[in-house]
Amino acid sequence: MRTLDSLLAEYSESHQTTYNKRIHYVCVPAIFFSIVGLLACIPVGNLFADFNPEWLQPYLHVGTLGIFLVLLYYLKLSFRLFLVMFVFSVLILLGIELIDRLSLAPLWLKMLLIFAIAWVFQFIGHYHEGKKPSFLKDLQFLLIGPAWTMSHLFKF
Template identity: 80%
Template sequence: MRTLNSLLAEYSESHQTAYNKRIHYVCVPAIFFSIVGLLACIPIGNLFADFNPEWIKSYLHFGTLGILLVMFYYLKLSFKLFVVMLLFSVLVLFGIQVVDGFGIAPLWVIMLIVFAIAWVFQFIGHKHEGNKPSFLKELQFLLIGPAWTLSHIFKF
């Protein structure tokens, strides 16, 4: 398994211009948020209903399960990255609950719109830069994108 530094360096190769970087700083977290939100629309049901306090039941969905699985990958790469991604993921889960609470549209509709808009801007940024998105080379970079973004924001 490659190191976090080598993965971040390789991801950076197709993210050189300030314009593309700014787009990624907004759109990568938005895509992460929307994917978790879409997964949150798939309930686990009453599988754990008897074992959990009431406040946690709204977080029992496939979005949370997806985050837990991804956290193992980040932990293998770096403990610091794991902690930052875990904190970010908690904010994402809370944000999904807030958005769902607004009740302006079904959650899946909102998340699908966010997902589509964010990807359109991602491709605009790559078109501007003249580089293909990294995930076209290797799917692993779909998980490295959030790490790269947060590593730039928090300078680690």
């Protein structure tokens, strides 16, 4: 398995212009958020209802399971990255719950809209950069994108 530093360096190769970087700083977290939000639309039913307090019930969905699995991947790469992504993931889960309470539209529709808009901007950024998105070479970079964004935000 490649190291976090080598993955971040390789990801950075197709993210050199300020314009593309700025787009990614906003859109990568938005895509991560929307994917978890879409997965949150898949309930696990009352599977865990007897084992967890009432306040935890809104967070028992496939999105939380997805975050758990992704955090294991980040933990394997770096403990510091794991901690940063854990905090970010908690904020995502809280944000999804807040957005779900806004009854303007179904959660899946709100998340799909965020997902689509963020990807359009991502491709605009890569078109401006003149380089293909990294995930076209290796799907692992779909998980490295959020790590790359956080590494710039927290300077590690």
